[in-house]
Amino acid sequence: MAGLLQLLVSGLATGATYALVAIGFTLLWQTSQTINFAQGEFVMLPAFMVLAAMRFLDLSLWPALALGAVGSLLLLGAMFKKLLVDPLLRHGVLPLVIATIGLSILAKETVKNYYSGEAQRFPALISGDTIPMGGAVLSVQDLINLGVAVTAVVLLQLFLARTETGRRMQATAQNRTVAAILGINVERMILYTFLLNAALVCLAAYLITPVYLATYSIGEGLGLVAFTAAIVGGFNQVRGAIVGGFIVGIAENLTAVYVSTQYRTAVPLLLLVAIILFRPQGLLGRVEERTT
Amino acid sequence: MNGTRLWAYAAGIGVLAALIVLPQGLKPYGISLLSRWAVMAIAAVGLNLTLGYAGQISLAQAAFLGIGAYTTAILTTHGWPFWSALLLAGGLGFGIGWLLGYPALRVQHHYLAFVTLAFMTMAYLIFRNEAWLTGGVFGINRVPRPSLLGWPATKPLAYYYVCLGALAIVLAGSWWMIRSPWGRAFVALRENPRRAMSLGVDIRAYTLLAFAFGAALGCIAGVFFAPLVEFVDPSAFTLADSLGLLLMVVVGGSGYFFGPLLGAMVAVLLPEWLRMAQGLYLIYYAVFVMVLMVFCPSGILGLFDKILRSLSRSAPLAVRKEAQR
Numbered sequence: 001m002a003g004l005l006q007l008l009v010s011g012l013a014t015g016a017t018y019a020l021v022a023i024g025f026t027l028l029w030q031t032s033q034t035i036n037f038a039q040g041e042f043v044m045l046p047a048f049m050v051l052a053a054m055r056f057l058d059l060s061l062w063p064a065l066a067l068g069a070v071g072s073l074l075l076l077g078a079m080f081k082k083l084l085v086d087p088l089l090r091h092g093v094l095p096l097v098i099a100t101i102g103l104s105i106l107a108k109e110t111v112k113n114y115y116s117g118e119a120q121r122f123p124a125l126i127s128g129d130t131i132p133m134g135g136a137v138l139s140v141q142d143l144i145n146l147g148v149a150v151t152a153v154v155l156l157q158l159f160l161a162r163t164e165t166g167r168r169m170q171a172t173a174q175n176r177t178v179a180a181i182l183g184i185n186v187e188r189m190i191l192y193t194f195l196l197n198a199a200l201v202c203l204a205a206y207l208i209t210p211v212y213l214a215t216y217s218i219g220e221g222l223g224l225v226a227f228t229a230a231i232v233g234g235f236n237q238v239r240g241a242i243v244g245g246f247i248v249g250i251a252e253n254l255t256a257v258y259v260s261t262q263y264r265t266a267v268p269l270l271l272l273v274a275i276i277l278f279r280p281q282g283l284l285g286r287v288e289e290r291t292t
Numbered sequence: 293m294n295g296t297r298l299w300a301y302a303a304g305i306g307v308l309a310a311l312i313v314l315p316q317g318l319k320p321y322g323i324s325l326l327s328r329w330a331v332m333a334i335a336a337v338g339l340n341l342t343l344g345y346a347g348q349i350s351l352a353q354a355a356f357l358g359i360g361a362y363t364t365a366i367l368t369t370h371g372w373p374f375w376s377a378l379l380l381a382g383g384l385g386f387g388i389g390w391l392l393g394y395p396a397l398r399v400q401h402h403y404l405a406f407v408t409l410a411f412m413t414m415a416y417l418i419f420r421n422e423a424w425l426t427g428g429v430f431g432i433n434r435v436p437r438p439s440l441l442g443w444p445a446t447k448p449l450a451y452y453y454v455c456l457g458a459l460a461i462v463l464a465g466s467w468w469m470i471r472s473p474w475g476r477a478f479v480a481l482r483e484n485p486r487r488a489m490s491l492g493v494d495i496r497a498y499t500l501l502a503f504a505f506g507a508a509l510g511c512i513a514g515v516f517f518a519p520l521v522e523f524v525d526p527s528a529f530t531l532a533d534s535l536g537l538l539l540m541v542v543v544g545g546s547g548y549f550f551g552p553l554l555g556a557m558v559a560v561l562l563p564e565w566l567r568m569a570q571g572l573y574l575i576y577y578a579v580f581v582m583v584l585m586v587f588c589p590s591g592i593l594g595l596f597d598k599i600l601r602s603l604s605r606s607a608p609l610a611v612r613k614e615a616q617r
């Protein structure tokens with residue numbers, strides 16, 4: 001029982017970070033039909049920006065984290081939109097998919113060739129140990145990750161639902177044309193979405209890499225997980241992505257212990273194929289009808 | 293028969309002659325690279341049928357390459373003849389591809405991409421974990437090269453001609469298919485499924501067929517791949533390899549008959565000709581892919597097409613147009 005509690009907590013902690021990545025993924029799809037195959041690499045890059053800032057610029061941890069965050073917003077938010085997504089949108093979904101596959105290769109190979117192919121230790125934001133609780137041993141890192149990620153998600157939800165800008169962004173996601181007719185600056189809202197995605201992946205990077213180490217290939221699994229979580233929850237729902245993230249995180253952890261570590265990654269995928277086949281709109285999603 | 297067409301035939305014959313004569317003077321390494329190109333081209337031609345002609349995205353082509361390679365490795369190391377592996381792998385590919393096509397009847401685009409992606413990951417996990425069948429991470433060693441009609445194709449050059457011959461047969465087959473009513477139905481399916489249906493095209497059957505043929509060609513490529521490298525292990529059949537095959541098709545020009553051949557050339561041969569380290573080449577390749585997508589999503593052949601069309605008003609080189617007529 002204690003073991004189960006332990007698994008659930010660590011599953012929730014990983015799930016919460018997955019949810020961050022999946023929310024960003026979903027937001028991009030909603031506002032600009034971008035299926036970002038480089039989403040996993042987007043989580044990998046901020047970590048290496050921080051490491052590079054510490055190594056080459058001799059910054060201490062917190063300034064380096066700040067620099068990494070600014071770097072992500074510029075590079076993964078604004079530049080990604082301006083240089084890659086904007087020119088490609090008119091060609092439809094597939095060329096953009098191909099281009100993001102290219103981008104993911106570029107990110108991986110650049111880090112591997114110019115930084116390191118080895119796994120790098122990433123300093124923990126808050127050093128923590130473990131706390132015993134009712135026979136279970138909970139890692140402080142996990143609890144902090146869970147707390148930070150959940151706070152971020154709640155804030156994001158409040159922002160999207162309660163603020164003027166957030167509601168404009170939602171309107172843009174639901175129907176661009178009508179949003180534009182209502183006088184919303186659609187282009188700007190889409191830019192905000194990309195910045196939001198950059199902020200989310202950056203946060204996810206800072207939470208995940210202290211636990212899993214920073215490697216150039218960490219994004220391969222993460223991108224898959226984000227895609228999975230987005231589909232489990234429903235491609236057109238932010239709520240869905242959150243639920244999806246948690247389900248995938250817990251399912252992975254439980255499978256690793258109770259079924260088989262070798263097929264750990266397989267269970268979320270099977271879950272997902274079942275969902276696609278029987279409930280293509282996702283667990284919480286609406287049936288999607290787009291006119292464009 | 294106009295000038296452009298004539299040039300195209302001349303170029304085709306020239307390339308074929310080069311492919312036959314050139315390897316005579318190459319070292320074994322160069323020959324093995326060319327053989328690898330031929331094998332990858334077969335897999336890419338298959339994916340082009342699914343993606344380029346029928347418009348169904350698949351991220352699982354490397355899984356089929358793997359199924360073909362493992363089938364061959366397992367059968368031939370147990371003393372079965374090469375032909376049996378070819379038949380079985382082709383059949384397996386067709387069957388599994390057909391089944392994988394079913395989700396495509398229900399879902400499109402990103403969902404379909406995901407189902408095939410999930411299949412890819414499952415296939416990789418099975419290759420890696422089911423050691424009793426596949427040898428696990430250590431793979432299967434000493435896959436023998438076949439002898440055809442009593443003529444042993446064990447030397448690199450001889451085996452290269454086997455691969456080239458296989459590619460030629462596959463190309464001839466798919467040329468015939470694309471120009472048959474089947475191929476036209478595929479294009480109709482890609483361009484406008486609703487209209488295709490209203491014209492009496494059984495879109496269910498053709499969607500499944502598009503997957504089945506693409507997958508079967510992937511498996512057949514795998515059958516020739518295993519004896520080529522003489523060693524099969526899971527690392528050659530990952531999601532990254534599937535994405536690589538997808539890039540080959542799109543970079544060459546998806547929906548163009550010779551697109552996959554060109555794409556495979558860019559991905560397999562070019563890094564060697566440029567004498568570049570693999571990692572560095574991948575960086576340039578990735579940038580090239582992104583720039584190409586921005587300026588010409590129809591790939592290198594699409595770019596040629598555009599240039600030709602702007603130079604003269606004569607009929608475009610594209611074989612794609614041929615199939616649509």
